[in-house]
Amino acid sequence: MKVCIIGGGASGMAAALSAAESGHHVLLLERQARVGRKLLSTGNGRCNLTNLHASPAHYHGRQPEFCRSALERFPVRDTLAFFASLGLVTTAEDSGRVYPYSNMAGSVLDVLRFALEQPNIDLRTAQVVTSVKRRADGFTIRTESDTFTADRVILAAGGCAGSKLGGVMDGYQIAKSLGHHRTALYPSLVQIKTDSPYPRSLKGIKADAQIRVMRGDTVLAENQGEVLFTEYGISGPAVFEISRAVSTGGDGLRLVLDFWSDASDTMAWLRQRQAASGNRAGGTLLTGIVHTRLGQMLCKSAGITNQPANTLTDAHLNAIWLALRSFTLPVLGVCGFDQAQVTAGGLRTDEFDPDTLQSRIMPGFYACGEVLDIDGDCGGFNLQWAWSSGRLAGKLN
Numbered sequence: 001m002k003v004c005i006i007g008g009g010a011s012g013m014a015a016a017l018s019a020a021e022s023g024h025h026v027l028l029l030e031r032q033a034r035v036g037r038k039l040l041s042t043g044n045g046r047c048n049l050t051n052l053h054a055s056p057a058h059y060h061g062r063q064p065e066f067c068r069s070a071l072e073r074f075p076v077r078d079t080l081a082f083f084a085s086l087g088l089v090t091t092a093e094d095s096g097r098v099y100p101y102s103n104m105a106g107s108v109l110d111v112l113r114f115a116l117e118q119p120n121i122d123l124r125t126a127q128v129v130t131s132v133k134r135r136a137d138g139f140t141i142r143t144e145s146d147t148f149t150a151d152r153v154i155l156a157a158g159g160c161a162g163s164k165l166g167g168v169m170d171g172y173q174i175a176k177s178l179g180h181h182r183t184a185l186y187p188s189l190v191q192i193k194t195d196s197p198y199p200r201s202l203k204g205i206k207a208d209a210q211i212r213v214m215r216g217d218t219v220l221a222e223n224q225g226e227v228l229f230t231e232y233g234i235s236g237p238a239v240f241e242i243s244r245a246v247s248t249g250g251d252g253l254r255l256v257l258d259f260w261s262d263a264s265d266t267m268a269w270l271r272q273r274q275a276a277s278g279n280r281a282g283g284t285l286l287t288g289i290v291h292t293r294l295g296q297m298l299c300k301s302a303g304i305t306n307q308p309a310n311t312l313t314d315a316h317l318n319a320i321w322l323a324l325r326s327f328t329l330p331v332l333g334v335c336g337f338d339q340a341q342v343t344a345g346g347l348r349t350d351e352f353d354p355d356t357l358q359s360r361i362m363p364g365f366y367a368c369g370e371v372l373d374i375d376g377d378c379g380g381f382n383l384q385w386a387w388s389s390g391r392l393a394g395k396l397n
Contacts, residue, residue, distance in 0.1 A: 002027065003396060004141050004150035006129050006174065008035030010383055011369025011390035012156030013112045016121055018394025019154075025120050027148055029127040029141070031170070035116070036109040038162055042341075042383065043097075047105030050079050050387070051380035052096035058381045060244060061373040062183060066349040070357070070368075070388040079387050086111040097380050129157075132174050134362065152364050154393045159343025159370040160185060167337060171371040172347065179361045181348050183373050186247040187340030189240045189382075194233035194255065194329040198297050202229035205291050210261040211238055213245045213331075214254050221245035227257065229294075233329070241378045244344050246334050253331040259290050259298070259324050266325060270317045277309035285309060285320060298323040342382050346373040357393040368393035 001024045005012050008030030016028045028035070042048060051058070054076050059067045080090060080098070088111045089101040100107040116123055127143040138151040157171030172182050205228075212222040225238030234255070246253060260266060273285050282304040286295030299305065302319035304312065337343070347367055351360050359365040368389035376382040 001025070001151045001396070002138075002149070003152040003154060003394075004029065004139065004148060005154045005156055005394075006132070006141070007156035007158055007171065007369070007371075008032075008123070008125070009156060009158050009369065010036070010039055010386035011158075011393075012154075013116065014387045014390025015154045015156055015366075015368055015394035016123075017112075017115055018391045019396060020118060020120050022395060023120070024396065026122065027150060028116070028121060028123045029129055029143065029148075030123070030125045031128045031168070033125055035123065035125065036112060038158070038167070039109050039383075040105045041162070042105060043099060043380075045105050046099050046103050047108045048097050048099055048380040048383065049083070049090070049108055050076050050098045050384040052076055052092055052098065054376075054381055054384040058377045058379075059385065060344065060375050061346070061349060063349045064374070066352075066354045066372075067374050067385060067389075069354040070392045071384070074388040074391040076384060079384060082387070083108070083111065086115050095379065129170065129174060132178060132365075134178070134364075138364065152366065152396055155365070155367040155371055156369050156390060156393070157371050159346060160337050161187060161190075161340040161343040161370070163338050167343070171367075175347050175367065175371070178359070178365055180351055180359065183345040183348060185337075185346070186244070186344040187334050187337050188244040188247055188344040188375055189341035189378050190243045190247065190339055191230060191235040191335045192233050192239055192243055192246050192255065193332040193334060195332050196329050198301060199229045199233050199329070200231045202294060202297060203231050205229045205294055206236065207259055207290055207294055209238065210258040211242060212256045212258075213242050213249065214256055215249065215252055220249055220253070224261065232335070233332070237378065240341070243334055244375070246331055248344060255329045255331060257327045257329070259294070259327065261325075263325075266321050267317060270321060274309050274312060274317065279308040279310055281305070282307045282309045282312050282316065285312075286324060290324075298327060301327070341378075342375050343370055344375045346371050346375075349373050356395070356397040357389060358397070366393040366396070 004027045131142045141148045213220040221242040226236045228236035283299040302323040
C-alpha cells in the first residue's frame with residue numbers, strides 16, 4: 001500500500017518510519033528544504049526529546065484524554081528503545097527531561113534522517129502541498145510543482161507556532177477541504193507581555209520565583225522556577241509552562257511573583273537586615289537575597305529609595321515584604337505565534353479515532369502531532385506526543 005505523509009517534522013518522520021516498518025511504500029512530502037528543521041530549535045538547541053513522566057495529565061485540549069491511546073501504545077520506554085536502536089545515546093535529568101547525550105538537537109535529527117534512507121521511503125523536500133482530494137481508490141495530492149497519488153494520507157503538517165521555523169496553516173486548510181473542523185488557535189509555551197515599566201528596566205535579569213496567573217482571587221495556573229525579565233515582560237522556563245493559561249485566559253489577568261516562597265518569616269529577616277544596615281539607603285535592603293537591580297526595583301515599587309534604612313517604619317518594611325512576596329504585573333497578553341514553541345488548539349479530536357488516528361469523516365485520512373487539538377506542558381511532552389501519535393498513525397490500522 002502507498003501512503004503519503006504530509007510534513008517532515010517529528011510526527012511525520014515517526015509516521016514514515018512506522019509505515020515503512022509495516023511494509024508500506026511511503027511518500028514523505030516536506031515543504032522546506034530539509035526535514036526536521038523545527039526539531040533543531042527544541043530544548044534551546046539540545047532537543048528535550050521526551051519526559052519520563054509523560055501521561056495524559058500533562059496534555060491539554062478540548063479532549064485531553066484523546067492522547068491516552070497513543071501514549072499507551074508507544075510510551076516513553078518504547079521511545080527510548082526506538083532511539084537507542086537508531087544509535088542515539090540519551091541522558092535523563094532529575095526533572096524527567098530526556099536529552100541526547102551529545103546535548104545537540106542535531107544528533108536526534110541525524111539519526112532520524114539516516115533511518116529514513118531506505119528503499120520504501122521516498123522523501124521529497126521543497127514540496128508545498130496545495131490540495132488533497134479523494135478519488136475512488138485513494139487520494140490525489142497536488143503540490144506547487146507535482147501531482148501524486150496514494151492509498152492513504154497522513155497529515156503531519158504541524159501547527160502554526162514557530163512560523164520562522166516552518167509553522168504554517170497548511171494542515172488546517174487541507175483538513176478543512178476534506179470536511180474537518182478546528183478549534184481556536186492560541187500561542188503556547190511563549191513569552192508573556194506585561195503592562196509595567198519595571199520589567200523593561202530589568203531586561204536580561206534572571207530570578208527564581210513562584211509565579212501565579214490570577215483573575216480576581218482565582219489562581220488559573222502557577223509554577224516555580226526561573227523567570228527572565230525582558231523589554232516587553234517576562235520569559236523563561238517557569239513562564240513558558242503557565243503561558244497557555246494566559247494565552248487562552250482572556251482579559252483581566254495579572255501575574256503575581258513571589259521571589260522568596262520558601263521563607264518562613266520574611267518580616268523577621270527584613271528587621272534583621274534593617275538593624276544591620278544602619279543609615280545605608282533603604283533601597284539596598286534586599287541585596288543578598290535577590291539580584292541587586294531586582295532588589296532595588298522591588299524597594300522602589302514599595303516606595304523606598306534613598307531613605308536611610310534605620311528610619312523605615314514597620315509600614316515601610318511591610319511594603320517591601322509585599323513587593324518581594326507578591327509583586328504584581330498586569331498582563332497585556334502573550335507574544336505571537338512567531339515566538340511560540342507550540343500551538344494550543346487544532347483539528348477537533350472528536351473527528352478522529354483515538355485508537356488509530358484515522359478520520360471518522362474521511363476514511364483513509366489520518367492526522368498526528370501538533371496539527372491535532374492536543375498540546376503538552378513544557379519539558380519534552382510535546383515531542384513525546386509527536387513520536388507516539390506519529391507511530392500510531394503510521395500503523396494505518
